[in-house]
Amino acid sequence: MKRIALLSAAATLALGATALYYGAPSLFKEPLLSLNRSLSGMEEKTISAAMHTVHYLDSGTAQRPTPGGSNVTPIVLLHGIFAEKDHWVDFARPLTSQYRVIAPDIPGFGESTRRDDQAYDYAAHVTRLAAFLDALGLPRVHLAGNSMGGTIAALFALQHPERVASLAFIGAPHGIRSPQPSAMDRLIDAGQRPLVAHDAAAFDAMMALVFEKHPFLPHPILYASEQDALRNATSNTRLWDAQLKDRYLLEQHLSKLQHHPTLVLWGESDRVFDRSGLLPLQKLLPQAQAEALPGIGHLPMMEAPAETAQRYARFLSPLAHPAQPDHKGFSASIQ
Numbered sequence: 001m002k003r004i005a006l007l008s009a010a011a012t013l014a015l016g017a018t019a020l021y022y023g024a025p026s027l028f029k030e031p032l033l034s035l036n037r038s039l040s041g042m043e044e045k046t047i048s049a050a051m052h053t054v055h056y057l058d059s060g061t062a063q064r065p066t067p068g069g070s071n072v073t074p075i076v077l078l079h080g081i082f083a084e085k086d087h088w089v090d091f092a093r094p095l096t097s098q099y100r101v102i103a104p105d106i107p108g109f110g111e112s113t114r115r116d117d118q119a120y121d122y123a124a125h126v127t128r129l130a131a132f133l134d135a136l137g138l139p140r141v142h143l144a145g146n147s148m149g150g151t152i153a154a155l156f157a158l159q160h161p162e163r164v165a166s167l168a169f170i171g172a173p174h175g176i177r178s179p180q181p182s183a184m185d186r187l188i189d190a191g192q193r194p195l196v197a198h199d200a201a202a203f204d205a206m207m208a209l210v211f212e213k214h215p216f217l218p219h220p221i222l223y224a225s226e227q228d229a230l231r232n233a234t235s236n237t238r239l240w241d242a243q244l245k246d247r248y249l250l251e252q253h254l255s256k257l258q259h260h261p262t263l264v265l266w267g268e269s270d271r272v273f274d275r276s277g278l279l280p281l282q283k284l285l286p287q288a289q290a291e292a293l294p295g296i297g298h299l300p301m302m303e304a305p306a307e308t309a310q311r312y313a314r315f316l317s318p319l320a321h322p323a324q325p326d327h328k329g330f331s332a333s334i335q
Contacts (some may be wrong), residue, residue, distance in 0.1 A: 028220035033086055040093040042101065050131035051118070055111040056104035057085050059096035072320050073165045074100040075142045076133070078149030080171070080299075081243055082195055082229065082236060084110035087146075090215075090305035091170070095313060098320075099142075104132060106149065108239060116235075121242040122249060125152045126159060133163065142316060144168035144263075146301060147272070148243060151175050151250045157260050158253055166319050168263040168312060170301050172270055174243065175250025178277035182270065184209060188244070196236045197229040212269035212297030213304065254284040262288040263315040265308060267296035289315060 037043065042057040075095060077088045088103040095101050105112040107128050108120040118124065129152060133141065142165050143153035150173030157164040178185070187194040195210075197203035203226045207214070217225075229236070262285055268275050275292055282290055291311065293300050300308040 026220065026224065028218070029224045032218050032220060036086070036089050040089050041096040042089060042092060042103070047132070047135050049135040050107065050128040051115070052107040052113040052128065054104050054107060054113075054132055054135075055085065056102055056132075057089065057092075059092065059099075059101045061100060072099060073140055073142055074102055074138060075144065075316075076138075077101065077103040077170075077301075078106060078129075078143065078145035078152055079103070079109070080145075080147030080149050080174075081239065082109065083146070083149075083299075086110075087299070087302055091301035091309045091312075094306060094309045098313075099316075102136070102138075102141075106152070114232075114235065119242065120239050121245065122151060122155055126155050129156050130160060130163075139163060140165055142166045142168070142319070144170050144312065145173070146171040146299060147174050154250060154257060155253065158256055161259060164260055166261040166263070166316065167257065168265070168315065170265055170308060170312065171298055172266045172273035172275075172277060173250055174273070175246075175248055176254070176273065176277045176281055177248045177251055178274040179279060180274045180276040182272060182274035184272045185274070188247075193237060193240050196233055196240050197226075198233045199230065200226065203229050209271050210298045211303060212267065212271075212295060215302045215305075251280065251284070254281065257285060258287065261315070261319055263312065264288050264290040265300055265311060266290070266292055267298055267300055267303070268292045268294050269296060270298045272298040 037057060041059045043060070044055060045058050046053055046055050048054070077085075077092065079085060079087055085103040085105045088101075092101045092103065106125060108114045108118075108125075114120075125148075133139075140163050143156065145151070145153040145168070150169040150171070153164075153167055154169075154173065157167050181189070184194050195206055197206050206229075264278070264281060264285075266273075266275055266278050266281075278290060278292060282288065293304070293308070296303050296308075
């Protein structure tokens with residue numbers, strides 16, 4: 001009887017926990033995020049930069065730095081539109097033992113400040129990235145980005161070439177005209193905003209568009225993402241229009257990026273930016289190391305984080321070197 005009572009109590013507890021998990025998912029969001037961050041050796045921090053409070057993840061000093069000492073150049077990872085810093089955590093896991101890895105919520109997204117009186121076009125993002133790196137005291141970094149984040153990284157490298165040790169597009173960057181229009185291109189041409197979700201059905205359609213291989217996302221995390229998207233739909237429309245005002249901006253400038261080691265990892269099954277966009281990119285950047293990723297969609301750092309991180313680590317390996325010393329007055333010279 002005692003054993004039966006114990007089993008009954010355990011079953012009741014399990015049912016109660018399951019009901020709470022799905023009935024009150026917000027209670028589980030932060031513990032789940034914290035656990036995943038800790039597995040990658042990353043910690044959430046905040047800093048003020050360019051009139052915004054920026055939330056970011058930081059792995060701190062590398063545990064086993066690459067040859068050249070503990071001062072190896074840090075990696076900064078930039079997410080795409082309506083994405084967030086935690087989308088990089090699994091990708092960062094194999095890297096944090098050798099590099100300091102930093103993943104911010106770009107101002108206007110995630111938990112970082114979004115202000116109604118501020119612009120969130122590419123020019124503003126580049127200016128704020130400079131301010132963020134200044135605030136952290138980072139004169140030189142490896143920049144990697146996905147989609148919008150890749151474009152910000154490229155434009156920053158053009159404006160501040162001395163601050164960028166290498167450039168990587170982890171997934172297709174925004175701003176290149178693909179010879180074959182993508183599924184998202186067709187939706188945009190039909191007057192839609194496919195990454196702005198006003199209801200649950202639109203959120204599900206957006207998820208189907210960005211992922212080919214759906215990563216495991218715990219219900220509390222997925223629920224929070226959906227609620228954030230629906231709550232911010234009106235504001236997201238403004239940010240979307242700011243990005244689309246010059247739809248092929250990157251293509252106009254890409255050929256000027258001739259002096260940075262560059263990696264391009266483009267999902268073959270990307271429905272946001274068709275893989276045929278690799279062709280004009282390779283013509284504009286013939287020195288880039290470009291790879292198509294079979295069976296991967298728009299977010300390779302989430303769909304295949306370990307494999308994608310290994311490709312990035314191989315790219316970085318011959319480039320690893322101590323960061324350039326900060327010079328007195330350097331930050332003050334960046335406007």
